[in-house]
Amino acid sequence: MTNAMSWLAPLRTSVPEIDDNGWRDLHRLADSFGVLCAPAPAPADAAAWSRWLLGLRRQLASRGHRAPAGRAGLVWQTLAQFTAGFHDLDLRDATGPGHGAMILAEGTHQAGILWGARLAAGELVGIAATERHGGSRIQEITTRATVRRDGTWRLTGEKCWVSRLIESSGYVVFFRDPDGRISAAVVDADQPRLEREVIEPFGLGGWSWGVLRLHEAPVDPATDMVGPTGDGLGVFRRHFARFRPLVTATALGTAAGVHTLVTDALATKRRVGFLPRVRDNALVVLGRAHAEITAALLAAITTSRLAADAHPHADFAARVGKAAGVDTAVRAVVDLAPLIGAAGFQRAHPVAKARADLTGLLYADGIHDSLYRSGGVSLLAKPVAPVVPIRPAIAAADRDREAA
Ligand SMILES: Cc1cc2nc3c(=O)[nH]c(=O)nc-3n(C[C@H](O)[C@H](O)[C@H](O)COP(=O)(O)OP(=O)(O)OC[C@H]3O[C@@H](n4cnc5c(N)ncnc54)[C@H](O)[C@@H]3O)c2cc1C
Incomplete structure (x- = not known):
């Protein structure tokens, strides 16, 4: 297996x-x-x-x-x-x-029915949040909705670094509603008031990536809103509490795939007599990487469980967990890559591809220094668990009392 x-x-x-x-x-x-x-x-x-x-x-x-x-x-x-x-x-x-x-x-009831069917058929939805001033500061977005006489809205603005740019059937776009608050709505990719500019990425090239320009793209607030009007930041936060552990698990899967490939390659080399024995440095990397990938995956599973329960700790765990889990995957692949030798440095080799792809996840779905930093801010603002230092003497006294 x-x-x-x-x-x-x-x-x-x-x-x-x-x-x-x-x-x-x-x-x-x-x-x-x-x-x-x-x-x-x-x-x-x-x-x-x-x-x-x-x-x-x-x-x-x-x-x-x-x-x-x-x-x-x-x-x-x-x-x-x-x-x-x-x-x-x-x-x-x-x-x-x-x-x-x-x-x-x-989404609204209508959007849920329409997009539920399209997603179940395998269609794809992208997210258009990041703008030129910086994706780590979503609260400063400038894409704006104006109201028409018939009550519908028109979105105008530019989103950058959007993944699934061409393949998506629709995008959840974050913008300022006519009252200046951040809102989210789904925009059909087929409608003509969208302009796309594809950019070639360094890794993660599976889906197209680039700029999405909205030129008065129509949105009907009665049917297209995602979340309550004015609660775009809440939609973003709740979504990424669920989405980030999924990203983390995918990255860890990629690291596990590289681990398995390297382990199999070493085992084969030893079996056919190419290597008389596997050196300790390689064995140490295999053991450590396996333990770290497994531990980070268990953390991602726990975070998903917290998100499923809408636990107050879920958002924090998703932010720091994505950064730490993807960092673990990157480190594992960097450590494992040399064990397979120069063959793994060929552009078409799965190990080289995994290394390039994983670097994309250091930015996508939350840039890491921002995630760790906001995690630190959360910890200072409201400790997630009461901080009670355990002192051996007190612990022993408690134990004696319990035993009595
Ligand atoms: C492969 C890939 C796929 C992506 N897919 C999508 C997508 O589908 N949809 C989408 O909307 N976006 C997407 N993004 C964008 C991604 O979400 C952003 O890259 C990320 O949010 C960081 O934003 P930024 O790149 O604009 O960097 P910035 O926000 O400009 O941050 C750059 C650096 O500046 C730092 N910084 C921020 N503020 C300050 C400050 N005041 N002082 C000093 N330093 C500061 C940050 O911490 C960071 O280190 C994707 C990106 C990549 C690479």
């Missing part, structure tokens, strides 16, 4: 909300990835790769690969993301609603 399930199976007792059916579905998903990824085109052909990724998402949707309903759903999706990332970080939208989750959770 050298697929993602060999990493997940030992964690089974840590995810009691996933029942036998859920585990069977995860195995089915891992098997589908194995079969469907075999004939994938080379990622170097960006257009063919993007077409194939969207086709894969549609195929998996048509085969019914989706999270169970209810509280277990988000935890299941976390494990599914790990399974996808294990093959390639570009598979991060292979299953699940992705950013479309904002519409399902907080």
Whole structure:
């Protein structure tokens, strides 16, 4: 069992909300990835790769690969993301609603029905939040809605670094509503008042990426709003509390995929006599990276569970957990890469691709210094748990009292 399930199976007792059916579905998903990824085109052909990724998402949707309903759903999706990332970080939208989750959770009734059906058929929704002044300061966005006589709105502004730029069927756009408050609405990608400018990324090239310009793009506040008018920051915060552990699990899946590849390569070299023995430095890296990836994955699972319960700690855990988990994945791949030698430095090699792709996640879905910093601010503002230093003498006295 050298697929993602060999990493997940030992964690089974840590995810009691996933029942036998859920585990069977995860195995089915891992098997589908194995079969469907075999004939994938080379990622170097960006257009063919993007077409194939969207086709894969549609195929998996048509085969019914989706999270169970209810509280277990988000935890299941976390494990599914790990399974996808294990093959390639570009598979991060292979299953699940992705950013479309904002519409399902907080869209109007009409938007929920329309986009629920489109997402279930494998369509993709992007997020358009970042602007030139800096994505880490979303509260300063300038994209603006003006009111028409018929009560509908027109959005004008420019969003940059938008992923899934061409492949998306719609975008959740963050903007200033006519009262100047930040709101969110879904904009159909088909409508003509959008202009897209594709930019070539350093990694994470699976989906197209670049600038989205809105030239008086129509929005009907009666049907297109995502979340209450004026609560765009709340929508953003609640979404990323759920979304960031999924991103983290995908990155850790990619690191686990590299780990498995390197381990198999070393084992093969030893078996065929290429290596008389595997040196200690390689063994130490294998052991440490495995432990760190597993620990970070367990933290991501816990964060998803907190998010599913709308726990007050979820947003904090998602912010610092995304930064720490993706940092763990990056460090693991950087440490593992040399063990495979110069072969892994070829641009087309999966290890080289994983390294380049993971660097994109240092920015996307929250730039790390900002996430750690805002985590620190939260800790100072309102301690997440009462800070009571444990002093051995007091602990011993308590123990004696309890025993009495
Ligand atoms: C691969 C990729 C995919 C992405 N996909 C999307 C997407 O789909 N949709 C979307 O909306 N965005 C997307 N982004 C944008 C991403 O969310 C932003 O890159 C991120 O939010 C950081 O914003 P920024 O790059 O504008 O950097 P900035 O916000 O400009 O930050 C740059 C640096 O400046 C620091 N900084 C901020 N304020 C100060 C200050 N006052 N003093 C000193 N330093 C400061 C930050 O901490 C950071 O270190 C994507 C980015 C990448 C790389």
